[in-house]
Amino acid sequence: MKLLLLGINHNSAPLSLRERVAFVPEQIHLALQDGVASGLGEELAILSTCNRTEIYALAGGDAEVCEQQLLDWLARFHHVDRDQLRDCCYISSDSQALQHMMEVAAGLDSMVLGEPQILGQMKSAYALAAEAGTAGAAMNQLFSQVFSVAKQVRTDTAIGENPVSVAYAAVSLTQHVFSDLGKCSALLIGAGETIELVARHLRDKGIRRIVIANRTLERARKLGEEFQAEAVMLSDIPQYLCDADILVASTASQLPILGKGAVEAALKKRKHRPMVMVDIAVPRDIEPQVAELDDVYLYTVDDLREIVDENKRARESEARKADQMIVEALEGWQARLRSRDAVDTIKDYRAKAERLRDAELERALRQLAKGEDASAVLEQLARGLTNKLIHSPTTQIKEAGAKGRSDLVGWARELLQLRDRDN
Known part of the structure; x- marks a missing residue:
C-alpha cells in the first residue's frame, strides 16, 4: 500500500x-467511514485544525488515480x-508524505513555528x-513513527x-x-484547548476580568474555576458583550456565533x-x-502572521536541528522498510535450502537403513546437498555472464563473499 x-x-x-x-468534530467519524466506503484507501485518517485540513490514506493501485479520488x-x-x-x-506520497507528517507533528509546518498544540x-x-x-496496523506504525520523531x-x-x-499571538x-x-x-x-491557552496568557498579563461563554455550561465552569472566570452560555453573550474590551473566539461551530448587529x-x-x-x-x-x-x-x-514571523526568526536555528532529526528518522524508516523486503527474501531462501536439506537427509537415511557404507552415504549426502544448493545461483550467474551482465556477476561475487580473482 502507498x-x-x-x-x-x-x-x-x-x-x-x-x-x-x-471538518467539525461531529463530522469526522462519518467522513472517515464515507471516505473508506468511497474507495479512498484501506486505512484513512483526517486532521482538521484552524490552519489546516489534511487527509492521510493508505491505498493500493495507481498513485495518481488515488490522488485524484482524494481531491474529488x-x-x-x-x-x-x-x-x-x-x-x-x-x-x-510515501516518504515525502511521511516527512510532511513528521514536520507537522513537530510544529515545523505551523503558522507559529514550534507550537505544541499540533502534536x-x-x-x-x-x-x-x-x-x-x-x-x-499499518496506520498505527506510521503515526507511532511520527509521534516518536515529534517527541525527539x-x-x-x-x-x-x-x-x-x-493563543499567545492573539493576546x-x-x-x-x-x-x-x-x-x-x-x-x-x-x-477548548486554544481558549484555555488564551485564558492562561491573559491571566499572566494581569487581565482584570474573564468571562467564558460556551455551548456546554459545565465545560465553561470547569475552565472558569481554573482561571477565576465567570462561566455563561452562548445565549448570554449579548448581555456580557458590552463590558468586553477584548473578545477571543475559538469554537467548532459551523455558523458564525457573533453578528454585526449584536x-x-x-x-x-x-x-x-x-x-x-x-x-x-475556522470556520469563523x-x-x-x-x-x-x-x-x-x-x-x-x-492576521497573526507578523507575530508569527517574529517567532520564526527566533527559532530558525532550532528548526534546522529538527529538520536534520526528521531526515535521519526518515532514512531509518526507509532502511527498515527495505530490510523487511530483504527479510522476506532471506526467509524464502532459507526455506528452500531446508527443503533441499530434508530431501537429501531422507535419502541418506534410507541408504543407511539398507546397510550401505556410512562413509559413502555421508560423502554422497555432502556432494548432493552442495550441488543442489549452488545449482540455482550458478545457473543464474552463467546466464548473466552470457548476456554481458557483468554488474550482476559482480553483485553475485559480493553477495557470496568471493575474493577478487586478481588478488
Missing part, C-alpha cells in the same frame, strides 16, 4: 477557503468547486480514525522553549490597543469605547462584516 497525503493549509489557501473544507471526494463532501480546491491543495491534534486525529475503524524534536531541541502559540495583538490589560475585561467564546448594539452601550476581537476559529465565529464597524479591531488567524 501512503497518500492531500492537504490545504495557511500557506496554500486563504481563510475563506480553509473554513469551507474544515474532499470537494464533493464539502460542496466546494474542485478546480478552486485543486489550485490550493498540496499532494504527496495533540494529530494524536486526536489518529485516535478518531482508530475509533472509527479506519486506522489499522521537543526533547532534543529548544524549539518548544518559551512557546509562542496562536499579543490585544496589547497593540490596550497597553494595560489590568484595566480590561475579556470575553472568551469556546472552552456588536453594533454593544458599541452603543459602550459609548464607542474600542473593542479588540480575535477570531481564531465572527461575521466578517463586524470589521466594518468603527471602534472594532477585528483580527482573524491570518
Whole structure:
C-alpha cells in the first residue's frame, strides 16, 4: 500500500477557503467511514485544525488515480468547486508524505513555528480514525513513527522553549490597543484547548476580568474555576458583550456565533469605547462584516502572521536541528522498510535450502537403513546437498555472464563473499 497525503493549509489557501473544507468534530467519524466506503484507501485518517485540513490514506493501485479520488471526494463532501480546491491543495506520497507528517507533528509546518498544540491534534486525529475503524496496523506504525520523531524534536531541541502559540499571538495583538490589560475585561467564546491557552496568557498579563461563554455550561465552569472566570452560555453573550474590551473566539461551530448587529448594539452601550476581537476559529465565529464597524479591531488567524514571523526568526536555528532529526528518522524508516523486503527474501531462501536439506537427509537415511557404507552415504549426502544448493545461483550467474551482465556477476561475487580473482 502507498501512503497518500492531500492537504490545504495557511500557506496554500486563504481563510475563506480553509473554513469551507474544515471538518467539525461531529463530522469526522462519518467522513472517515464515507471516505473508506468511497474507495479512498484501506486505512484513512483526517486532521482538521484552524490552519489546516489534511487527509492521510493508505491505498493500493495507481498513485495518481488515488490522488485524484482524494481531491474529488474532499470537494464533493464539502460542496466546494474542485478546480478552486485543486489550485490550493498540496499532494504527496510515501516518504515525502511521511516527512510532511513528521514536520507537522513537530510544529515545523505551523503558522507559529514550534507550537505544541499540533502534536495533540494529530494524536486526536489518529485516535478518531482508530475509533472509527479506519486506522489499522499499518496506520498505527506510521503515526507511532511520527509521534516518536515529534517527541525527539521537543526533547532534543529548544524549539518548544518559551512557546509562542496562536493563543499567545492573539493576546499579543490585544496589547497593540490596550497597553494595560489590568484595566480590561475579556470575553472568551469556546472552552477548548486554544481558549484555555488564551485564558492562561491573559491571566499572566494581569487581565482584570474573564468571562467564558460556551455551548456546554459545565465545560465553561470547569475552565472558569481554573482561571477565576465567570462561566455563561452562548445565549448570554449579548448581555456580557458590552463590558468586553477584548473578545477571543475559538469554537467548532459551523455558523458564525457573533453578528454585526449584536456588536453594533454593544458599541452603543459602550459609548464607542474600542473593542479588540480575535477570531481564531475556522470556520469563523465572527461575521466578517463586524470589521466594518468603527471602534472594532477585528483580527482573524491570518492576521497573526507578523507575530508569527517574529517567532520564526527566533527559532530558525532550532528548526534546522529538527529538520536534520526528521531526515535521519526518515532514512531509518526507509532502511527498515527495505530490510523487511530483504527479510522476506532471506526467509524464502532459507526455506528452500531446508527443503533441499530434508530431501537429501531422507535419502541418506534410507541408504543407511539398507546397510550401505556410512562413509559413502555421508560423502554422497555432502556432494548432493552442495550441488543442489549452488545449482540455482550458478545457473543464474552463467546466464548473466552470457548476456554481458557483468554488474550482476559482480553483485553475485559480493553477495557470496568471493575474493577478487586478481588478488
